[in-house]
Amino acid sequence: MPSFVVQEHHSRRLHWDFRLEVAGTLKSWAVPKGPSLDPHERRFAIRTPDHSLGWAKFEGEIPAGSYGAGEVVLWDEGEYHPLKPQDPEEGLRKGILIFRMSGHRLKGVFALVKLRGVPKKDAWILIKKCDVFARTGWRIPILSDGFQTRLKKAA
Ligand code: MN
Numbered sequence: 001m002p003s004f005v006v007q008e009h010h011s012r013r014l015h016w017d018f019r020l021e022v023a024g025t026l027k028s029w030a031v032p033k034g035p036s037l038d039p040h041e042r043r044f045a046i047r048t049p050d051h052s053l054g055w056a057k058f059e060g061e062i063p064a065g066s067y068g069a070g071e072v073v074l075w076d077e078g079e080y081h082p083l084k085p086q087d088p089e090e091g092l093r094k095g096i097l098i099f100r101m102s103g104h105r106l107k108g109v110f111a112l113v114k115l116r117g118v119p120k121k122d123a124w125i126l127i128k129k130c131d132v133f134a135r136t137g138w139r140i141p142i143l144s145d146g147f148q149t150r151l152k153k154a155a
Helices: 053-057 088-094 147-154
Strands: 003-010 014-022 025-031 042-051 060-062 070-084 096-103 107-114 123-128
Touching: 003 053, 003 096, 014 042, 014 053, 014 070, 014 088, 025 053, 025 123, 070 088, 088 096
Parallel strands: none
Antiparallel strands: 003 014, 003 070, 014 025, 025 042, 042 123, 060 070, 070 096, 096 107, 107 123
């Protein structure tokens, strides 16, 4: 089964990078509020450039001055199972991907749906489907206060 990774990223604005292994690369979305286990929550997800599979293990600080400068923390990892369509490349083209996640935090069925008519931005919505892993009112655990935040406190 292909892998997935979610990285908590304390760059200029905190967000979660949601990455699915597809055809030997990590297809990526930046999710400002992070994924949710609450099926009532529709999480905005902006498509970002593909990353290499090796990036899935990255944790640490992206240095100041570099793109995405700030702390990266591995938030979740595991495997995912494409359900519909069964070929995720086809799903990416069509703008809809339904898949089952087997992570430590993210479990059960999710959908990624591309928004139509959003100019310029490649905008998608990440939604938890109703199943035994759905949690109404779930709140995302933030694992780090961020390197930059700590720097500010120290200054
Ligand atoms: Mn990021």
